[in-house]
Amino acid sequence: MATTIKDVAQYTGLSIATISKYINGGNVLEDNRKRIGEAIEVLDYKVNYAARSLKTNKTMTVGILLPSLFTPFFSLICAYIEPLLKSHGYSMIVCSYHDDPIEEISKLKFLQALSIDGIVAVPTTVTADELTALKIPVVLMDRNVPGLDSVVTDNINAVHDVVEELIIHGHRRIGIILGPPTVTTAYERKLGYERAFADYNLPIDESLIRIGEYDIATGYREMIELLNMKPLPTAVVVSSHDITVGAIMAAYERKLKIPDDIYFVGYDEEQITKVFNAPVTTVLQPLVEIAQSVTELLVKRMNGDYSGYPQLNRLKTTLLRHQPISKIE
Amino acid sequence: MATTIKDVAQYTGLSIATISKYINGGNVLEDNRKRIGEAIEVLDYKVNYAARSLKTNKTMTVGILLPSLFTPFFSLICAYIEPLLKSHGYSMIVCSYHDDPIEEISKLKFLQALSIDGIVAVPTTVTADELTALKIPVVLMDRNVPGLDSVVTDNINAVHDVVEELIIHGHRRIGIILGPPTVTTAYERKLGYERAFADYNLPIDESLIRIGEYDIATGYREMIELLNMKPLPTAVVVSSHDITVGAIMAAYERKLKIPDDIYFVGYDEEQITKVFNAPVTTVLQPLVEIAQSVTELLVKRMNGDYSGYPQLNRLKTTLLRHQPISKIE
DNA sequence: TTGTACGCGTTATCAT
DNA sequence: ATGATAACGCGTACAA
Numbered sequence: 001m002a003t004t005i006k007d008v009a010q011y012t013g014l015s016i017a018t019i020s021k022y023i024n025g026g027n028v029l030e031d032n033r034k035r036i037g038e039a040i041e042v043l044d045y046k047v048n049y050a051a052r053s054l055k056t057n058k059t060m061t062v063g064i065l066l067p068s069l070f071t072p073f074f075s076l077i078c079a080y081i082e083p084l085l086k087s088h089g090y091s092m093i094v095c096s097y098h099d100d101p102i103e104e105i106s107k108l109k110f111l112q113a114l115s116i117d118g119i120v121a122v123p124t125t126v127t128a129d130e131l132t133a134l135k136i137p138v139v140l141m142d143r144n145v146p147g148l149d150s151v152v153t154d155n156i157n158a159v160h161d162v163v164e165e166l167i168i169h170g171h172r173r174i175g176i177i178l179g180p181p182t183v184t185t186a187y188e189r190k191l192g193y194e195r196a197f198a199d200y201n202l203p204i205d206e207s208l209i210r211i212g213e214y215d216i217a218t219g220y221r222e223m224i225e226l227l228n229m230k231p232l233p234t235a236v237v238v239s240s241h242d243i244t245v246g247a248i249m250a251a252y253e254r255k256l257k258i259p260d261d262i263y264f265v266g267y268d269e270e271q272i273t274k275v276f277n278a279p280v281t282t283v284l285q286p287l288v289e290i291a292q293s294v295t296e297l298l299v300k301r302m303n304g305d306y307s308g309y310p311q312l313n314r315l316k317t318t319l320l321r322h323q324p325i326s327k328i329e
Numbered sequence: 330m331a332t333t334i335k336d337v338a339q340y341t342g343l344s345i346a347t348i349s350k351y352i353n354g355g356n357v358l359e360d361n362r363k364r365i366g367e368a369i370e371v372l373d374y375k376v377n378y379a380a381r382s383l384k385t386n387k388t389m390t391v392g393i394l395l396p397s398l399f400t401p402f403f404s405l406i407c408a409y410i411e412p413l414l415k416s417h418g419y420s421m422i423v424c425s426y427h428d429d430p431i432e433e434i435s436k437l438k439f440l441q442a443l444s445i446d447g448i449v450a451v452p453t454t455v456t457a458d459e460l461t462a463l464k465i466p467v468v469l470m471d472r473n474v475p476g477l478d479s480v481v482t483d484n485i486n487a488v489h490d491v492v493e494e495l496i497i498h499g500h501r502r503i504g505i506i507l508g509p510p511t512v513t514t515a516y517e518r519k520l521g522y523e524r525a526f527a528d529y530n531l532p533i534d535e536s537l538i539r540i541g542e543y544d545i546a547t548g549y550r551e552m553i554e555l556l557n558m559k560p561l562p563t564a565v566v567v568s569s570h571d572i573t574v575g576a577i578m579a580a581y582e583r584k585l586k587i588p589d590d591i592y593f594v595g596y597d598e599e600q601i602t603k604v605f606n607a608p609v610t611t612v613l614q615p616l617v618e619i620a621q622s623v624t625e626l627l628v629k630r631m632n633g634d635y636s637g638y639p640q641l642n643r644l645k646t647t648l649l650r651h652q653p654i655s656k657i658e
Numbered sequence: 659t660t661g662t663a664c665g666c667g668t669t670a671t672c673a674t
Numbered sequence: 675a676t677g678a679t680a681a682c683g684c685g686t687a688c689a690a
Contacts, residue, residue, distance in 0.1 A: 002667095004666090004667055004668085005667065005668065005669095006667075006668095014676075014677085015676065015677040015678075016667090016668085016669095016677085016678095017669090017670085017676065017677055017678075017679090018675080018676055018677075020668070020669060020670085021669095021675085021676085023668095024669080026675090027675065027676095028675075028676085029675065029676090032675085032676090046441075046442050046444075047442065047667090047668085048383070048444065048666085048667050048668070049442070049443055049444060049668095050379050050380075050382035050383040050388065050444065050666085050667080050668090051379075051383050051666070051667035051668040051669090051682090052667080052668055052669075053379035053382075053668090053682095054377070054379040054380050054383055054666090054667080054668070054669090054681095054682045054683065054684090055667085055668050055669045055670080055681080055682055056668085056669070056682090057682085059379065061422075068408070069404065069405075069407055069408035069411065070405065070408050072401070072404075075398065075401075075404035075405075075407070075408070076398075076399065076404075078398055078404070078423065079397070079398035079399050079404070079425065082398065082423060082424070082425055083425070083427070086424075091422050091424075091443060092422065092423055093390075093420050093421065093422055093423075094407065094411060094421055094422075094423050095411070095415075095420075096408065096411055096412070098412070112375075113375050113376065113378070114378060114420060115375075115377065115378060115379065245600055245603075245604060248604045249603060249604050252604060271574055271601065272600065272601050272604055274574075274578060275574060275577045275578050275581060275601055331683095333682090333683055333684085334683065334684065334685095335683075335684095343660075343661085344660065344661045344662075345661085345662095345683090345684080345685090346660070346661055346662075346663095346685085346686075347659080347660055347661075349684065349685055349686080350659090350660085350685095350686095352684095352685095353685080355659095356659065356660095357659075357660090358659065358660090361659085361660090376683090376684085377682085377683050377684070379682085379683080379684095380666090380682070380683035380684040380685090381683080381684055381685080382666095382684095383665095383666050383667065383668085383682090383683080383684075383685095384665085384666055384683085384684050384685045384686085385666095385684085385685075386666085
């Protein structure tokens with residue numbers, strides 16, 4: 001059996017109450033502090049977190065619920081969040097629901113059952129009621145559910161601004177490949193596209209708006225569709241890392257030169273676009289700030305501070321201008 | 330306060346022992362089973378895992394210790410392992426030590442302190458003694474430490490076989506970019522390179538063996554070095570995802586055509602190489618099988634089955650032949 | 659098959 | 675400042 005607080009008490013001749021106080025930073029005589037410290041060292045005492053949790057109802061563990069771990073956007077977010085949570089003393093349990101609404105809710109219940117202290121969730125179909133019913137602080141990430149704390153990016157303006165720039169440079173036939181409209185990010189990105197055209201009183205060719213999943217297959221398939229159109233779109237904007245990958249695959253397969261044959265705007269993809277000799281202009285979401293904001297907000301909530309609830313934190317994207325936007329006469 | 334086993338006992342008029350038995354699959358009268366099931370439903374009873382852990386000394390949680398979460402090889406491994414562990418009832422706590430030996434050991438202690446049931450670790454500098462001192466089942470992944478269970482890939486033959494093929498096709502000046510030789514994978518891959526040359530009684534130009542970290546910067550820097558050589562290497566083999574990315578960046582920056590100007594063999598990189606119109610030949614590690622093997626072995630150990638300890642499971646890589654190996658006369 | 663009672667290791671209350 | 679002790683919720687002898 002591992003050594004317990006009791007052993008330390010016995011070893012030092014003090015009571016377990018004093019040891020507990022020492023551990024939790026209470027007032028203990030300097031002399032005793034030293035003895036306890038030594039005893040802990042000698043006996044190699046470690047706090048039993050299960051026992052502590054039983055008393056405190058805290059597990060110092062946070063659950064991260066993601067649609068997928070296979071796409072860099074989510075795994076990178078994890079990479080950024082992990083040390084931040086750790087700096088507040090929290091461990092991170094990672095759960096993916098594999099883009100499955102049923103697994104989404106079941107994993108949520110699973111996390112609840114673990115009695116973790118908080119949840120960071122990227123929701124797809126789960127509702128505000130289901131989320132609040134958990135009775136655990138939840139901060140949503142990337143996707144918004146009204147009435148709950150969330151940290152998202154300014155999807156509307158992200159797409160609006162780049163499409164507007166394309167319009168200003170004379171582009172009219174601008175293809176866009178979007179995720180499912182049930183996901184808030186896809187809905188908002190579509191809105192950004194539409195608003196840019198509305199701002200300039202331009203008609204929208206609905207066939208240029210391609211909708212699918214946030215995956216490589218969609219990027220490839222819809223890019224092919226766009227490239228089959230006559231006349232060809234002069235520019236294509238995509239809306240996720242995986243869609244970017246698929247779309248570039250399609251463009252290369254068709255021997256299209258970017259940006260000479262078609263102007264292309266990627267999304268959340270740095271690596272591939274860096275590797276090309278003609279790097280691609282790309283919308284980048286602020287991963288670091290998202291991670292910081294989510295962590296900060298969740299920790300605040302877990303500390304019982306519900307000021308400003310529900311809080312919606314919308315962060316700006318940046319545009320990596322690797323290629324001057326081509327002019328259309 | 331949440332409802333406890335006690336509440337269920339009271340509600341049903343049975344004792345807590347019976348409820349406990351019901352929960353843990355013991356013998357309970359069919360009639361009582363039904364009543365208990367209903368009571369649990371009505372009262373919305375949930376097991377308190379902290380209390381259970383306190384009794385059983387099991388947390389049903391596994392720690393994953395990685396050098397980094399920023400590189401796809403590790404984050405994908407996580408993606409594959411998570412559902413497998415889940416199917417055995419385990420949650421997964423993810424920890425990265427950011428390629429820092431000090432953090433490596435401290436995170437290991439941290440995981441130990443959490444009293445998780447098992448650890449999957451990708452070690453860099455940690456020793457067998459430090460690992461066994463944890464008194465927790467540990468299965469190493471990707472990198473081997475003698476005397477411990479581990480699941481690795483056959484690094485020697487992975488590199489040997491592709492280099493041999495290059496030699497057979499007439500290549501003599503074959504560059505290779507490796508990770509730090511203190512990491513077993515890099516050491517083994519170097520060995521594979523050397524053995525291939527030894528097999529054919531060919532001398533090795535040591536300046537073609539480039540060593541650095543498993544990161545993009547190394548790939549870029551060392552590829553530039555190789556491309557500055559006269560005469561140019563006729564082929565370059567790299568040894569990690571990130572090195573692949575960096576090396577391709579360098580090649581494209583230098584306007585080199587792959588495989589016309591130089592034959593290139595990537596490692597663990599599917600996406601970028603797929604995106605090219607001339608996809609790159611690539612060594613692929615079997616992520617799925619690694620995940621399966623690691624999970625299986627760790628679960629076995631956590632169940633107390635130490636047969637065959639220490640077990641070294643070496644898995645074969647595959648070679649994605651996207652480009653016929655160029656012939657050198 | 660079911661019930662009683664104890665202990666797991668900790669925190670927290672209340673005396674001292 | 676320190677100590678005795680009662681919970682926290684569960685599993686499990688042991689008894690019935």
